[in-house]
Amino acid sequence: MTVTESFEQISPLFDVRQTTWGGRACFSKQSLKKGSVILEADDNTGTSISYEFRKEVCHFCYSYHNGVTLKHKITYALLKQLIKNNDNKLINWKKFQGAGLWFCSEICRDEFLSQPHIIELIECYELLLNHFHSMQKRVNPDDSREDELNHVKISKDLIQEKWDQIINDWIPSIDKLKLTKRSNRLPVISEDEYCCARFVCETLFRLKYMDQNSINFKSFYSLQSNEVSKMERFPILLHFQILVFKTLYILLPSFLRDRFSVTSFRHILGSEYGNAFGIWEVGESSDSREYFGYWIFPRASYFNHSCDPNLTKTRKGRTMFFTLNRDIDVGSELDIDYSGVLSLPVKERRKFLHDSWFFDCQCDRCKLEMQLIH
Numbered sequence: 191m192t193v194t195e196s197f198e199q200i201s202p203l204f205d206v207r208q209t210t211w212g213g214r215a216c217f218s219k220q221s222l223k224k225g226s227v228i229l230e231a232d233d234n235t236g237t238s239i240s241y242e243f244r245k246e247v248c249h250f251c252y253s254y255h256n257g258v259t260l261k262h263k264i265t266y267a268l269l270k271q272l273i274k275n276n277d278n279k280l281i282n283w284k285k286f287q288g289a290g291l292w293f294c295s296e297i298c299r300d301e302f303l304s305q306p307h308i309i310e311l312i313e314c315y316e317l318l319l320n321h322f323h324s325m326q327k328r329v330n331p332d333d334s335r336e337d338e339l340n341h342v343k344i345s346k347d348l349i350q351e352k353w354d355q356i357i358n359d360w361i362p363s364i365d366k367l368k369l370t371k372r373s374n375r376l377p378v379i380s381e382d383e384y385c386c387a388r389f390v391c392e393t394l395f396r397l398k399y400m401d402q403n404s405i406n407f408k409s410f411y412s413l414q415s416n417e418v419s420k421m422e423r424f425p426i427l428l429h430f431q432i433l434v435f436k437t438l439y440i441l442l443p444s445f446l447r448d449r450f451s452v453t454s455f456r457h458i459l460g461s462e463y464g465n466a467f468g469i470w471e472v473g474e475s476s477d478s479r480e481y482f483g484y485w486i487f488p489r490a491s492y493f494n495h496s497c498d499p500n501l502t503k504t505r506k507g508r509t510m511f512f513t514l515n516r517d518i519d520v521g522s523e524l525d526i527d528y529s530g531v532l533s534l535p536v537k538e539r540r541k542f543l544h545d546s547w548f549f550d551c552q553c554d555r556c557k558l559e560m561q562l563i564h
């Protein structure tokens with residue numbers, strides 16, 4: 191199957207084709223007018239709200255109200271009906287703490303609760319929350335090791351070696367233990383690891399109930415991974431990932447653990463590093479808006495970057511829109527801005543893209559401006 195065939199259902203408006211300069215990219219199948227919506231994506235496979243915004247950003251519509259703590263949480267009373275069919279006793283539901291979910295209104299909370307099988311995700315979030323709270327009382331041994339962990343010389347082989355140790359030594363040692371003893375092996379985690387574990391849970395959950403023939407499912411598994419580049423830049427991430435993996439391996443209930451492996455975990459995080467979209471505050475100018483976290487829209491992850499993009503990304507609630515900001519001809523490459531630094535001079539812009547996104551930008555504007563300064 192060619193790249194185009196496997197992605198042809200993403201949109202009737204564009205193809206995904208292999209390029210010689212930037213992996214796969216999207217090309218318009220027809221000439222189109224400024225203002226045309228090229229893609230509307232509301233099918234994210236995973237979201238992560240930063241810890242500091244967890245009580246202030248609605249977990250359904252992602253609205254934000256100037257830092258005001260949101261009023262609406264899920265309660266035991268609301269869950270009773272959902273628990274009935276799903277009570278596997280890992281949680282004392284009567285002591286339910288709200289699973290770390292806050293909502294701006296009853297409508298958003300109820301919409302969240304109406305998602306099929308959502309009790310499974312709520313249960314995972316609650317287990318993680320309980321674990322995180324118990325770990326907050328403990329000293330985190332990594333607090334004094336940050337420097338050391340950030341000086342590890344990362345290579346593809348080292349990453350593989352560390353994961354092989356997990357597969358060959360750590361997993362069998364956990365599997366041998368009685369269920370009641372496994373929790374003694376849970377690592378201490380920080381806020382960032384807690385948020386990352388929630389992101390992985392949601393991704394596993396969404397993939398579990400997604401049609402495997404759907405374009406979103408196929409697009410997710412074809413996402414490019416930036417694992418090595420990102421870890422070379424931030425070596426501590428290898429240790430970070432291993433802590434998150436161990437936490438989930440021990441805590442995840444069987445309904446999600448069945449699909450959880452080193453391979454799936456590495457793809458979920460490796461692809462997040464090159465493909466995540468920021469969840470930004472709506473309605474503020476780009477230099478003063480808040481950054482709440484990130485999410486993954488696999489179908490929208492084949493747009494390359496350009497420093498003179500013809501698509502503008504906007505968020506409305508849970509949906510991302512990709513809209514043409516000028517007329518285009520058939521065959522035009524469809525590009526977005528990854529950087530938010532388009533006003534910088536060419537060298538600084540390219541350095542930013544290289545350091546944050548790990549590629550040397552091949553867009554036409556960079557080519558032209560580089561020629562002009564040489």
Ligand SMILES: C[S@@+](CC[C@H](N)C(=O)[O-])C[C@H]1O[C@@H](n2cnc3c(N)ncnc32)[C@H](O)[C@@H]1O
Pocket residue numbers: 211212213214215413414416464465491492493494495496547548549550551552553
């Ligand atoms: C979100 S993905 C876009 C789809 C990607 N080309 C693929 O084949 O999966 C981002 C990756 O595409 C490549 N890319 C995007 N824009 C580029 C550009 N302007 N120049 C060079 N490579 C680019 C980089 O490898 C980057 O990490």
